[in-house]
Amino acid sequence: MAYSSFHPPVRTLMGPGPSDINPRVLAAMSRPIIGHLDPAFVGMMEEMKKLLQYAFQTRNALTLPVSAPGSAGMETCFANLVEPGDKVVVCINGVFGGRMKENVERFGGIPVVVEDAWGQPVSTDKVEAALQANPDASLLAFVHAETSTGACSDVQALCELARRHDCVSIVDAVTSLGGIPLYVDEWGVDAIYSGSQKCLSCTPGLSPISIGERAIERIRRRRTRVPSWFLDLNLVMGYWMESEGRRAYHHTAPINALYALHEALVILHEEGLEASWARHRRHHEALRAGIEAMGLRFLVDAAHRLPQLNAVLVPEGVDEAAVRAALLQRYSLEIGAGLGPYAGRIWRIGLMGHAANEQNVLLCLGALEAVLAEMDAVTPGLALPAARAEYAGRVRSQAA
Numbered sequence: 001m002a003y004s005s006f007h008p009p010v011r012t013l014m015g016p017g018p019s020d021i022n023p024r025v026l027a028a029m030s031r032p033i034i035g036h037l038d039p040a041f042v043g044m045m046e047e048m049k050k051l052l053q054y055a056f057q058t059r060n061a062l063t064l065p066v067s068a069p070g071s072a073g074m075e076t077c078f079a080n081l082v083e084p085g086d087k088v089v090v091c092i093n094g095v096f097g098g099r100m101k102e103n104v105e106r107f108g109g110i111p112v113v114v115e116d117a118w119g120q121p122v123s124t125d126k127v128e129a130a131l132q133a134n135p136d137a138s139l140l141a142f143v144h145a146e147t148s149t150g151a152c153s154d155v156q157a158l159c160e161l162a163r164r165h166d167c168v169s170i171v172d173a174v175t176s177l178g179g180i181p182l183y184v185d186e187w188g189v190d191a192i193y194s195g196s197q198k199c200l201s202c203t204p205g206l207s208p209i210s211i212g213e214r215a216i217e218r219i220r221r222r223r224t225r226v227p228s229w230f231l232d233l234n235l236v237m238g239y240w241m242e243s244e245g246r247r248a249y250h251h252t253a254p255i256n257a258l259y260a261l262h263e264a265l266v267i268l269h270e271e272g273l274e275a276s277w278a279r280h281r282r283h284h285e286a287l288r289a290g291i292e293a294m295g296l297r298f299l300v301d302a303a304h305r306l307p308q309l310n311a312v313l314v315p316e317g318v319d320e321a322a323v324r325a326a327l328l329q330r331y332s333l334e335i336g337a338g339l340g341p342y343a344g345r346i347w348r349i350g351l352m353g354h355a356a357n358e359q360n361v362l363l364c365l366g367a368l369e370a371v372l373a374e375m376d377a378v379t380p381g382l383a384l385p386a387a388r389a390e391y392a393g394r395v396r397s398q399a400a
């Protein structure tokens with residue numbers, strides 16, 4: 001058996017992540033490898049921390065990428081902030097809140113679950129009631145952008161509740177960072193984690209985190225050792241933060257992956273955070289216009305809908321998997337399937353980072369309409385004019 005190099009097909013990625021990447025990011029990744037303690041590399045790490053502070057809108061010194069995917073950022077927060085017996089209010093309105101609960105349990109905490117229907121944002125009223133009923137709770141954990149449903153929760157209001165009830169907040173910003181407004185300092189977020197492959201448009205495998213003073217104080221006061229060696233922030237900091245002019249080897253940093261994240265963050269900084277948020281919104285509106293023109297509906301109300309993750313209800317009688325397979329085979333276009341109670345009932349169309357552009361919106365609408373029209377599920381010819389009209393309206397209102 002002779003093996004040859006792997007050459008992946010060229011796809012357009014409009015699912016729940018990974019998202020399409022700017023070619024500059026892939027080019028950065030192929031630059032020469034250097035040592036993970038090389039002064040040149042350390043200089044890049046210092047810049048990376050500043051770029052991440054910009055993306056998170058924070059001055060938190062403890063802002064760095066964990067060397068593993070978003071799930072590891074989640075686990076870093078829970079491993080360091082939860083001790084056996086700690087009561088944690090955990091909000092579940094989709095897949096990722098459920099994973100937070102599992103993290104609490106695995107680190108010996110006692111979860112107090114606040115549940116909302118899939119597709120709904122986290123209810124601040126229910127959270128307030130749970131905090132009142134559990135005055136001994138010391139942490140509040142929730143997901144900003146629930147990728148399984150496309151619902152956006154109110155970070156500012158929830159973090160304010162956490163503070164009022166003397167709780168430290170843990171926020172999942174894996175899908176929100178770079179795509180929708182997020183102000184870590186202004187909104188009083190204590191601990192937050194994200195992922196590289198969603199709206200940051202980098203390769204998967206890194207998880208930016210930012211930990212504020214209140215959360216650090218909690219870690220300092222731990223009665224027990226952090227049960228994970230790899231994710232123990234005290235050790236991770238030894239490498240990422242200089243102490244007495246020295247940096248300690250903890251693990252070998254994923255050097256070239258970090259070049260990629262650095263480049264992705266430089267691109268975000270060049271565009272500007274607000275401009276990136278506005279771009280996600282603009283292309284979402286055009287996609288929405290086309291989807292609605294086809295007679296399809298969204299799972300989430302307009303008020304709580306994420307622009308970067310569009311959950312579209314599958315029309316009655318349509319085999320959703322057959323549609324996704326046709327999009328992949330004929331248009332090399334990937335969109336996502338539903339999860340949990342919405343498996344088989346929604347498509348998840350991502351407009352994340354570099355993938356949030358007009359070309360992708362028109363490709364997706366045209367391809368989806370063609371496939372659905374062949375199944376006699378929609379009337380052809382309506383989606384693209386609606387999207388174009390939305391874009392034209394935007395252009396006019398900007399010029400006015």
Ligand SMILES: *Cc1c(COP(=O)(O)O)cnc(C)c1O
Pocket residue numbers: 017069070071072074096143145146147148172173174175195196204205
């Ligand atoms: C994707 C995602 C994660 C997990 O990130 P991985 O990089 O897949 O480990 C966690 N939370 C949310 C909200 C996500 O969308």
